Amino acid sequence: MTESSMRKRIYLSPPYLDGREREFLLQAFDSNWITTLGPHVDAFENEICAMTGMKYAAALSSGTAALHLALIMLGVSAGDEVICSDLTFAASANSIVYIGASPIFIDSDRATWNMDPTLLAEELLEREKSGSLPKAAIIVDLYGQCAEYGPILEMCARYSLPVIEDAAEALGATYQGKAAGNFGVMGIFSFNGNKIITTSGGGMLVSNDPEYIRRAKFLSTQARDPAPHYQHSQIGYNYRLSNLLAAVGRGQLARLPEKISRRKEIKSTYKNALGEIQGIEFMPEAGYGEPNHWLTVILIDPGLFGADRESVRLALEAENIESRPVWKPMHMQPVFKECRKKGGGVAEEIFEKGLCLPSGSSLGAGDQERIIGIIKKIGRS
Ligand SMILES: Cc1ncc(COP(=O)(O)O)c(C=O)c1O
Secondary structure: OOHHHHOOOEOOOOOOOOOOHHHHHHHHHHHOOOOOOOHHHHHHHHHHHHHHOOOEEEEEOOHHHHHHHHHHHOOOOOOOEEEEEOOOOHHHHHHHHHOOOEEEEEOEOOOOOOEOHHHHHHHHHHHHHOOOOOOEEEEEOHHHOOOOHHHHHHHHHHOOOOEEEEOOOOOOOEEOOEEOOOOOOEEEEEOOOOOOOOOOOOEEEEEOOHHHHHHHHHHOEOOOOOOOOOOOOOOOOEOEOOHHHHHHHHHHHOOHHHHHHHHHHHHHHHHHHHOOOOOEEEOOOOOOOOOOOOOEEEEEOHHHHOOOHHHHHHHHHOOOEOOEEOOOOHHHOHHHOOOEEEOOHHHHHHHHHEEEEOOOOOOOHHHHHHHHHHHHHHOOO
């Protein structure tokens, strides 16, 4: 066994239970409320509303489930098209395909890595001319940074396109002082294990329209009609979050400010140590808001740095440290290769050069120093 393989593995963004999760979980357990109804589900929804400033919320089994229900409630159906950020995790686009609709991928803006508002405008103008406007838009807040909602929402409003904000990665981020989750007719969050807070698996749909949330709760519990027997007039889903998991989520959410500031600190330690090195650039911070610093992401220019992204990843892996390439753009995914796209070159370049570094709230100073040392050693300088 080598020394590095004996060392504890450092993960990219592992769950970190540092609050009252155990207490809340045992409360739920001891009260026998362990299913999809219960006081922790209600409290978790209320606390997410208080945190985001949104009026209503439905706790669901995943962020993907939230996206799926949002599209259904907007009336998207088979054969429709939906605008979607190109640089994202596949779940954003999968939800569109579940319905039999097709995504149209819009490239990133180099200044934010989020959807490029100019390309969105071009696409919508072209589609208006051809008389085939898409039905809705899923706008992603990438790696904890909100998209540029000013021009994006103006454009979508001009063409009456309802927006779903995919804030799966962005809980706690802001755009012009408003919290992520506020920018569409509905917003979604993920509490998957790698996110800034986790319920092990889970998600949340938020909206200021009570009707969307009422329907989401109905559809996510198998769409039971009000009757003493089991009667269904619509297709439903088993998408509600359990009271046990909501209890974990409450413990996590209460520590969100600490988690954000710890991740910010981790990012600035990376920046201080690596920011001046030729060939290393950090994901830009757009300045129109505050990200939640979910992951620290760098771009590596092999010509300037002296090693490419994959060599850096493998050097870290050899020391039992997990890092990950940036999301592979959706237009490059075999499963979406037939889908329409606008641009794509920016997302491709970010994918080719981009590496997500270990950023979990529990990352120790010594471990981070080791990561920095490995990266420095492999570069030219
Ligand atoms: C941008 C984005 N959208 C959607 C999802 C889906 O969330 P979940 O894993 O909770 O289904 C994720 C993360 O997993 C994500 O990163």
